[in-house]
Amino acid sequence: xxxxxxxxxxxxxxxxxxxxxxxxxxxxxxxxxxxxxxxxxxxxxxxxxxxxxxxxxxxxxxxxxxxxxxxxxxxxxxxxxxxxxxxxxxxxxxxxxxxxxxxxxxxxxxxxxxxxxxxxxxxxxxxxxxxxxxxxxxxxxxxxxxxxxxxxxxxxxxxxxxxxxx
Numbered sequence: 001x002x003x004x005x006x007x008x009x010x011x012x013x014x015x016x017x018x019x020x021x022x023x024x025x026x027x028x029x030x031x032x033x034x035x036x037x038x039x040x041x042x043x044x045x046x047x048x049x050x051x052x053x054x055x056x057x058x059x060x061x062x063x064x065x066x067x068x069x070x071x072x073x074x075x076x077x078x079x080x081x082x083x084x085x086x087x088x089x090x091x092x093x094x095x096x097x098x099x100x101x102x103x104x105x106x107x108x109x110x111x112x113x114x115x116x117x118x119x120x121x122x123x124x125x126x127x128x129x130x131x132x133x134x135x136x137x138x139x140x141x142x143x144x145x146x147x148x149x150x151x152x153x154x155x156x157x158x159x160x161x162x163x164x165x166x
Contacts, residue, residue, distance in 0.1 A: 001122065009038045016043040016057035017067055017118040017130060024053060026073040028062045032164060035061060042079060044071070052083040058090055058120045058128040064163025066090045067118065067130045082163045088132050090158035093144060095125040100152050104144045111143040128158070 003010050011030075016023070023043050030038040040061050044053035052070040059065050062079075068086030071079050095105060108127065112119045117140070118130040131137045147153035 007037060011038060011040040011060055011122065013041065013043055013057040013060075013120055015120060017120060018045070018054075018056035019043065020045055020056060022046070023056055024073075024077075026053070026071075026077045026079050028059075028065075028079045029165075030061050033061065033063050033161065042071075044073070055086075058118065058130050059158055060092065060120070060122045060126060060128050062163065063158055063161035066158060079163075080165050088130055089134065091129040091131050091137055091140065091155060092158060093127050093129070093153055093155045095147070095153050096151070097125070100147065100150065102146060104147045104153065107143040108140060111139040115139050 001012050001014055023045055025041050026044055027039045028042055030040055038061065040059065042055055042059065043057040045056050046053055047070065052072050055065055055067055055069045055071060058067050064082065065071065066086055066088040068088050070083040072081040072083055074080045093108065112129055115136050117136065119127050121127050129140060144153050148155060
């Protein structure tokens, strides 16, 4: 979900993959990823005192972070460092408008379910998929391959850029 307030667009997760009873939220500034004026609100779970926070949602826009990564946050509740990686990856797919007759979103949802992967949708055209094991994602790629070749869907790995707050 996107909400714009006073020129800043906030991206939030309506249904985080690992929603728990006791979660925290912190903002990640997306300007470092060439998305000026945007912040993504990430769901976190506090680990042992001082050990950091585990990412409990699948990032839509933040690069270099994935579900289960451990991050630190500032007193201003912004993500300020990556402490450790979980070994997971995030595959993101964006579907363009207008939708073609061979719309593959239903096939993608089915492939994600069949592969027993977690996903989060931001609207009905942008999905972030948790990939704990890259070969498990092959059916997902296959489900959208025709649209990718036609240019009506685009994909990327979230770790194509490092998480960096500088």
